[in-house]
Amino acid sequence: MAPAQPALLVAQSGGPTPVMNASLAGVVEQANLSGIPRVLGARYGIQGVLQRDLMDLKAQPPTLWPRLRRTPSAALGSCRRKLSGEDRQAILKTLIDLQVRYFLYIGGNDSADTALALDRTAREVGYDLQVVSIPKTIDNDLPGTDHCPGYGSAARFIAQSTQDAGLDTEAMRLSDPIKLIEVMGRDAGWLVAAATLGKPDEAHAPHLICVPERPLDIDAFLGAVESTYRRYGFVVAVVAETIRDLAGRPLGTANEVLAADAFGHPNLAGGAATLTALIGRRLGIRARFDKPGTIQRMSMALASPVDLDEAYSAGARAVLYALEGRSGCMVGFTRLEDAPYNCEMNAVDLSLVANQQRVLPAEYLDSGPFSISPRFRDYALPLIGGPIEAYPRLL
Amino acid sequence: MAPAQPALLVAQSGGPTPVMNASLAGVVEQANLSGIPRVLGARYGIQGVLQRDLMDLKAQPPTLWPRLRRTPSAALGSCRRKLSGEDRQAILKTLIDLQVRYFLYIGGNDSADTALALDRTAREVGYDLQVVSIPKTIDNDLPGTDHCPGYGSAARFIAQSTQDAGLDTEAMRLSDPIKLIEVMGRDAGWLVAAATLGKPDEAHAPHLICVPERPLDIDAFLGAVESTYRRYGFVVAVVAETIRDLAGRPLGTANEVLAADAFGHPNLAGGAATLTALIGRRLGIRARFDKPGTIQRMSMALASPVDLDEAYSAGARAVLYALEGRSGCMVGFTRLEDAPYNCEMNAVDLSLVANQQRVLPAEYLDSGPFSISPRFRDYALPLIGGPIEAYPRLL
Numbered sequence: 001m002a003p004a005q006p007a008l009l010v011a012q013s014g015g016p017t018p019v020m021n022a023s024l025a026g027v028v029e030q031a032n033l034s035g036i037p038r039v040l041g042a043r044y045g046i047q048g049v050l051q052r053d054l055m056d057l058k059a060q061p062p063t064l065w066p067r068l069r070r071t072p073s074a075a076l077g078s079c080r081r082k083l084s085g086e087d088r089q090a091i092l093k094t095l096i097d098l099q100v101r102y103f104l105y106i107g108g109n110d111s112a113d114t115a116l117a118l119d120r121t122a123r124e125v126g127y128d129l130q131v132v133s134i135p136k137t138i139d140n141d142l143p144g145t146d147h148c149p150g151y152g153s154a155a156r157f158i159a160q161s162t163q164d165a166g167l168d169t170e171a172m173r174l175s176d177p178i179k180l181i182e183v184m185g186r187d188a189g190w191l192v193a194a195a196t197l198g199k200p201d202e203a204h205a206p207h208l209i210c211v212p213e214r215p216l217d218i219d220a221f222l223g224a225v226e227s228t229y230r231r232y233g234f235v236v237a238v239v240a241e242t243i244r245d246l247a248g249r250p251l252g253t254a255n256e257v258l259a260a261d262a263f264g265h266p267n268l269a270g271g272a273a274t275l276t277a278l279i280g281r282r283l284g285i286r287a288r289f290d291k292p293g294t295i296q297r298m299s300m301a302l303a304s305p306v307d308l309d310e311a312y313s314a315g316a317r318a319v320l321y322a323l324e325g326r327s328g329c330m331v332g333f334t335r336l337e338d339a340p341y342n343c344e345m346n347a348v349d350l351s352l353v354a355n356q357q358r359v360l361p362a363e364y365l366d367s368g369p370f371s372i373s374p375r376f377r378d379y380a381l382p383l384i385g386g387p388i389e390a391y392p393r394l395l
Numbered sequence: 396m397a398p399a400q401p402a403l404l405v406a407q408s409g410g411p412t413p414v415m416n417a418s419l420a421g422v423v424e425q426a427n428l429s430g431i432p433r434v435l436g437a438r439y440g441i442q443g444v445l446q447r448d449l450m451d452l453k454a455q456p457p458t459l460w461p462r463l464r465r466t467p468s469a470a471l472g473s474c475r476r477k478l479s480g481e482d483r484q485a486i487l488k489t490l491i492d493l494q495v496r497y498f499l500y501i502g503g504n505d506s507a508d509t510a511l512a513l514d515r516t517a518r519e520v521g522y523d524l525q526v527v528s529i530p531k532t533i534d535n536d537l538p539g540t541d542h543c544p545g546y547g548s549a550a551r552f553i554a555q556s557t558q559d560a561g562l563d564t565e566a567m568r569l570s571d572p573i574k575l576i577e578v579m580g581r582d583a584g585w586l587v588a589a590a591t592l593g594k595p596d597e598a599h600a601p602h603l604i605c606v607p608e609r610p611l612d613i614d615a616f617l618g619a620v621e622s623t624y625r626r627y628g629f630v631v632a633v634v635a636e637t638i639r640d641l642a643g644r645p646l647g648t649a650n651e652v653l654a655a656d657a658f659g660h661p662n663l664a665g666g667a668a669t670l671t672a673l674i675g676r677r678l679g680i681r682a683r684f685d686k687p688g689t690i691q692r693m694s695m696a697l698a699s700p701v702d703l704d705e706a707y708s709a710g711a712r713a714v715l716y717a718l719e720g721r722s723g724c725m726v727g728f729t730r731l732e733d734a735p736y737n738c739e740m741n742a743v744d745l746s747l748v749a750n751q752q753r754v755l756p757a758e759y760l761d762s763g764p765f766s767i768s769p770r771f772r773d774y775a776l777p778l779i780g781g782p783i784e785a786y787p788r789l790l
Binding site for chain 2: 016041044059072073076080161175289300301302392393395
């Protein structure tokens, strides 16, 4: 058999976003433009490489890619799997067997860790492999980049949905005056903070923001709920699903069915349910909660056009970095200006990214225990595609 | 003081929808067109009449109404309040004092009950009052009408979000293969059934549908989850928030903070959380749940254009009925044809509507214990504005 021509292998990893297929489309279309002879996709992330469950992406109809560019989730399938040393050796063997020279990994923190490990393993054995990571996470918690593709779209969903749920609570204040909204984001409050992006003024939703960076003083929170209720007649509080109390204990356990995923992240949920029950019991006020769950990371109707474009560009740029011989890097975004918004892409060393978490900086948390600094808007509004339109109200 | 000119009074009641402001706009714009000299709005439903918390809707800028037509929730405020005999007398006194001759009430079952009571009380004392109810409920459970404004939009949200959450689960099947989605609708399964409207084929989401019309056999449900998982590798189950077990006990209690609202409807929630925990414990498979909560009844991004138009028309038609001297009626929809969709409006006697519930008929429930008959699509697809676009997948 003649030696195979060099191949590019792309995989998707971690929790899906509305735009990670846009990154995939960017990779495949750029690979085709650049004349890479073989383009493979791994099913279910690194698992597909381990099990040689691969697809020939050149065999897909070219008309598919513009459509996938506007399709949420991970078309190749995704996974969460921590690599062992043995896994790394097995993967490298597969890559060598298949003559894969470019390995592109669309993912978050854990994927950066995987990509870095593969880069190092390939160097150790002297195999010429370019490993480039394409950032993807609604949590927005990767270091080395201004922001992460996926965040802007989920943030727009949360900003809009908080206004929606707020308008509902405002109207129903005589029956159901307290609303809690449970938001994803792991240990970082970027997505929770996005709930404030449509807030029209002090009196309207959201009133209280509980980010994971601030352990929750439950008594102080209940006090703030009560005083907000007395003042405005209704309360909307947005709570991280990973919220913990002052002793570091997770508030919710309802969804803690199997304790942790492969990376040791506990499957926490139910913080909002717990607080809802506490509000009823301790304050005697009827409360409800919304938990949009995976819907918050899947809505194409509320995707950010900026985010969709950047995700595509990051995929395409990763191919160019790989072809330039850069390896062990991630495509990062550097912001040049807030308004007009202007970002450029650059290569970030994966060792600065892997297994690191970038949480909300102190400058966004200095405006009170349950609020987010207005400065955060300058950062986040361009990412969600501009302001959330204010709802009209009767005079 | 000269006797006041005759007034129209409009109020909004019950849980908000994306289109109940469209009905309000229809009322006000038609009242203006018809030359009704005074148009009042009651704040927070019937509560605003009791407390004389009223607004002059003629004083609002006319440009507001086209904007409110595309604003979710209840701009006047809403409430759930059961009227006592004393309340009825007090309300009638207010209506007489204010020379209200037309009382238009945008609401669901409980509001129809209130409207009917007011109609009767006015007749008893010989006060000339036209009471017309404008149907509004995402639950779609009013008798005497083909469907209720509000349903089509919430149904489109649920149909789309189930595809979204399904695509997420499909991609994450190796980590989180089971997804439950908790859906509103009180004791009727119309909204839960709408989750099936985007289902592309047998293998894809949603796989299991649990409507309140069918008490849940928990063992059978867990068996169906397991066999679906073995067959397709992932499972999406859509569950009514009011789901009860075979003994009639509600599955969830997490949100049962204050036991019931003014009409005695228990504040049930948490069915999905309970089933999620059971799946983990009994099947040992990692499960998650989404609970869109009030977000499902507030999304303008996913509102049905048909629903928005019909809600507006129902408001305008109610004014015409009142001016024609019809009282004690609700604007109903009669379907003439499924395709092309064609409905006409007519006046339905409120005594046929008040405190009645129209649940899913047997003909939609005869295709298996956890599915919805395909015939339901013919009924519901026109209401959500046509098919949900199928997501493209890799070949």
